[in-house]
Amino acid sequence: MNPTFPFQPQNATAKKRKVAIICSHGGLDEVYPAFILANAARMSDIDAMIFFTFYGLDAITEDKVDHLHVNMAGNASSPIPTMLAGLPGMDALAGKMMRTKMRKLDIPPAREMLKILDEAGCELYACHLAMDMMGLDKKDLVPQVKDVITAGDFYDLSEGAQIIFT
């Protein structure tokens, strides 16, 4: 006899916490908050999923995942004056600087983070509509992406979750 039996199903529903992250931007500095929040959720035994949409698709696109830029011109906190931030290559340079800093702190690069998240049980999804807009196909995405789903599917998967739109 399991003494907790009568409360089990109820608790199971109430207790299993879930986080559904929507990643809608593709900058290195915009993607990492999503990655870190997803990873921390799994470390805390919270269910986690990321739904990549709009520019966020860059983070799971084979051609782009290794070259995510840092958006300097559109960043009020940037130490670089906006005028200079507009110079060609500046975003890439900022991305390089951020990557160096991250490496020193042992934060893995984006592609590696996706593998870690996948192995930790975080489910990665791509937005169907955004894929159509960008002219992308499932084969253009990293293999860790579980499925291409609609916003309606996202709602099915995020029932009862804390939704975090990044």
Next chain:
Amino acid sequence: MNPTFPFQPQNATAKKRKVAIICSHGGLDEVYPAFILANAARMSDIDAMIFFTFYGLDAITEDKVDHLHVNMAGNASSPIPTMLAGLPGMDALAGKMMRTKMRKLDIPPAREMLKILDEAGCELYACHLAMDMMGLDKKDLVPQVKDVITAGDFYDLSEGAQIIFT
């Protein structure tokens, strides 16, 4: 005798899912995630509301709703170099390109989306404080806006909802 009676009120509270979207940015590419998430919620029979605040007010302002730009300079995913993105008219051009792409995918323009959302039962609200900051009056807004409310009112309306800040 309704056998489910004793659980009814509890279930009623627990089951009616609600999404409260805060739309705080006014770019075409920033407004559509809010629109699409709200619409998908209604399609899934989830209660939905959008609270437009700060630059998000552009999306429900009569003078601006048909001319929402795409923010190229502040977009790390942009294919256009930041320097060129800063040229006059570039944001408008990007907006035009995005509109063409959306039309091909049968995604309605912003003004049309607001009508569709309203008819689908999604409630549209404007932020009182942001209206004051921008010097806007209720008559400056599209007719689908149900009311101008405070952040406090927003909390009343979003009790139990999944909040999505876009």
Next chain:
Amino acid sequence: MNPTFPFQPQNATAKKRKVAIICSHGGLDEVYPAFILANAARMSDIDAMIFFTFYGLDAITEDKVDHLHVNMAGNASSPIPTMLAGLPGMDALAGKMMRTKMRKLDIPPAREMLKILDEAGCELYACHLAMDMMGLDKKDLVPQVKDVITAGDFYDLSEGAQIIFT
């Protein structure tokens, strides 16, 4: 005999509403939505906390809190052409204009808002990882910051909360 006793514990859990705001951007126009939502929550007797991470740390850094800029180049709603928005000093000017407008509406400056939030019982936290990335120390932050915590700690504190990522 307290007639509500049998429902008390259940209600206590169900009723005490909580809002956990993540502030990840440092522009004046990006920080205020977080401040205003946190303050409105406290006014409505909802528990509130703000977790400052990435550029959001600017808003609680002693050296920066009084000089937060408005991001013009990365703002599709800006009335200033992107090219001009890139000129040196333009962000600072926009920040000054926004500050003047806010003063007219009796909206307190950022440093003052943090004091008000603290006194209203809103808990302010800084992200450990982001502090490391920016090379910041607890002593660099305003005194209202309660603690420097990890993303894992954030999840502990935000259990059952509505999460708002700004």
